[in-house]
Amino acid sequence: MLSALADYLRLLRVGTALVRHDVILPGEYHGRLPLTARFAGRLLRFIGGGATGRPGKRLATALERLGPAYIKLGQFLATRPDVFGVETTTDLSHLKDKLPPFSMLEAQKALREEFNEQADILFPKLSDPIAAASLAQVHRLETRGGLRAVKILRPRVEWLIERELRAMMRAARLAERVSAESRRLEAVAFVGTVGASMRKELDLRLEAGGADELAELARRDDFFHIPAVDWDRSGRRVLTTDWVEGRPLTDPKALEQDGVNRPELATAVTRGFLTHAIRDGVFHADMHEGNMLVTPKGRLALVDFGLIGRIGQNERRFLAEILWGFIRRDYARIAEVHFEAGYVPPDRSVGDFAQALRSVGEPIHGKPASEVSMGRLLLQLLDFTHTFGMHLRPELVLLQKTMVQVEGVARAIDPNHDIWAAAEPIVKDWITANLGPVGAPKLALNTAQEVFDRLKRLPDIMDKFEANLTTPVKATPLQTGPPWWAWLVLGALASGLTVYFVS
Numbered sequence: 462m463l464s465a466l467a468d469y470l471r472l473l474r475v476g477t478a479l480v481r482h483d484v485i486l487p488g489e490y491h492g493r494l495p496l497t498a499r500f501a502g503r504l505l506r507f508i509g510g511g512a513t514g515r516p517g518k519r520l521a522t523a524l525e526r527l528g529p530a531y532i533k534l535g536q537f538l539a540t541r542p543d544v545f546g547v548e549t550t551t552d553l554s555h556l557k558d559k560l561p562p563f564s565m566l567e568a569q570k571a572l573r574e575e576f577n578e579q580a581d582i583l584f585p586k587l588s589d590p591i592a593a594a595s596l597a598q599v600h601r602l603e604t605r606g607g608l609r610a611v612k613i614l615r616p617r618v619e620w621l622i623e624r625e626l627r628a629m630m631r632a633a634r635l636a637e638r639v640s641a642e643s644r645r646l647e648a649v650a651f652v653g654t655v656g657a658s659m660r661k662e663l664d665l666r667l668e669a670g671g672a673d674e675l676a677e678l679a680r681r682d683d684f685f686h687i688p689a690v691d692w693d694r695s696g697r698r699v700l701t702t703d704w705v706e707g708r709p710l711t712d713p714k715a716l717e718q719d720g721v722n723r724p725e726l727a728t729a730v731t732r733g734f735l736t737h738a739i740r741d742g743v744f745h746a747d748m749h750e751g752n753m754l755v756t757p758k759g760r761l762a763l764v765d766f767g768l769i770g771r772i773g774q775n776e777r778r779f780l781a782e783i784l785w786g787f788i789r790r791d792y793a794r795i796a797e798v799h800f801e802a803g804y805v806p807p808d809r810s811v812g813d814f815a816q817a818l819r820s821v822g823e824p825i826h827g828k829p830a831s832e833v834s835m836g837r838l839l840l841q842l843l844d845f846t847h848t849f850g851m852h853l854r855p856e857l858v859l860l861q862k863t864m865v866q867v868e869g870v871a872r873a874i875d876p877n878h879d880i881w882a883a884a885e886p887i888v889k890d891w892i893t894a895n896l897g898p899v900g901a902p903k904l905a906l907n908t909a910q911e912v913f914d915r916l917k918r919l920p921d922i923m924d925k926f927e928a929n930l931t932t933p934v935k936a937t938p939l940q941t942g943p944p945w946w947a948w949l950v951l952g953a954l955a956s957g958l959t960v961y962f963v964s
């Protein structure tokens with residue numbers, strides 16, 4: 462009972478922040494709302510005192526104020542332009558993930574908890590924090606083997622996040638019970654996904670694994686530098702990597718260093734990203750300027766591996782063929798690729814789809830390549846999801862989102878950057894290697910293997926499905942509704958807050 466009460470209080474705090482920033486039924490959407498909702502929106506704005514700026518920006522500010530779990534929620538929402546719209550997700554992607562650092566005493570305590578008596582030997586000279594965000598902070602460390610960067614999770618952050626997730630889940634269940642729209646949007650499943658993604662970021666061993674995997678792939682060519690993991694100094698709550706001497710791209714002086722050649726650096730960004738996505742199917746999915754450092758020799762280093770994107774063989778082929786199709790203006794081929802990949806249901810016409818693609822591709826061909834955004838083009842393609850009843854894979858959305866980031870960074874480095882010209886050799890090499898006479902049989906084999914793997918899981922899925930059908934649904938307290946006293950407490954608090962805001 463106490464935990465339920467705590468959840469409702471927490472939700473009330475969230476509700477208050479959202480009302481204050483006018484993100485529940487915002488004025489901008491009034492035209493689309495029924496009369497009762499419009500009235501409720503006006504009332505909320507009156508209570509909240511009004512707010513300025515676009516709805517996405519207001520939401521970002523509200524989430525920043527609500528702390529770590531909500532900052533992470535905002536970052537998650539920012540990866541779904543297909544659900545929340547491009548403008549809102551763009552605004553959310555500018556959400557600031559900065560918090561005051563925690564003390565050195567707390568940092569030392571975390572190290573002792575992770576490494577016991579070894580802590581003092583492994584971390585003898587730890588600097589003050591150099592960066593602090595919602596989940597962790599980073600210190601510099603001198604060791605006999607050289608400089609290191611040590612990322613330490615915030616004290617009790619796992620507990621804090623679990624607490625907020627529990628309240629979010631309660632809100633989602635409640636919403637699904639009372640609103641058909643929430644059931645359609647699968648609010649409970651959505652909170653489940655958000656929770657899973659947050660929990661992943663709270664285990665730094667996973668981040669170490671991602672860093673190591675990308676470092677190994679990056680060594681195959683020379684596009685990015687990725688610092689090596691110091692496994693002896695890493696654990697669930699601590700991640701240690703080699704220190705990168707350089708300046709983040711957020712620092713205006715980063716590109717003024719002697720060794721920097723802007724056009725070459727921009728090309729390396731585009732090629733590095735596409736190589737990882739198309740060739741390896743694994744990519745750094747948080748390529749914002751704070752996570753990219755320019756070394757004095759003019760190389761680009763990546764840090765922060767909390768979010769790694771993965772796309773399967775089918776999606777990689779899809780991406781390569783799409784880009785190749787646009788580079789060569791072969792719309793019929795792009796349309797076929799969509800059908801072959803199973804994105805467009807077979808009862809739709811390939812010809813109609815090719816026509817739609819032409820409408821995306823042709824207007825851009827007269828323009829200078831530096832003005833044509835690859836990320837936006839991919840978004841327009843994914844936008845046809847609705848029109849053509851396509852089945853969109855979420856990992857492609859993450860890829861598209863990252864591509865927009867990458868392109869933004871490349872153009873900030875070199876305003877004349879031509880992403881198409883930079884992409885061409887990477888795409889061409891992959892097509893030749895995989896779809897030419899030598900590569901095609903290998904690709905067919907891989908794709909068949911993927912289909913076979915999925916089929917192997919089918920009996921399992923059927924069993925679970927059957928078990929679900931035969932197990933009677935147990936009524937949980939939530940399904941029988943929140944207890945009467947919760948409404949009483951909520952009512953009293955809501956009236957108190959209303960009086961506070963209005964006065």
Ligand SMILES: Nc1ncnc2c1ncn2[C@@H]1O[C@H](COP(=O)(O)OP(=O)(O)O)[C@@H](O)[C@H]1O
Nearest residue numbers: 592594599610688702703704705751752764765
């Ligand atoms: N290996 C490193 N070398 C140098 N600086 C680093 C290194 N790792 C992180 N940093 C610095 O610390 C900041 C925060 O680290 P990051 O891993 O991005 O944490 P967060 O997940 O909190 O964003 C980075 O933006 C970068 O400036």
Ligand SMILES: [Mg+2]
Nearest residue numbers: 751752764765
């Ligand atoms: Mg970062």
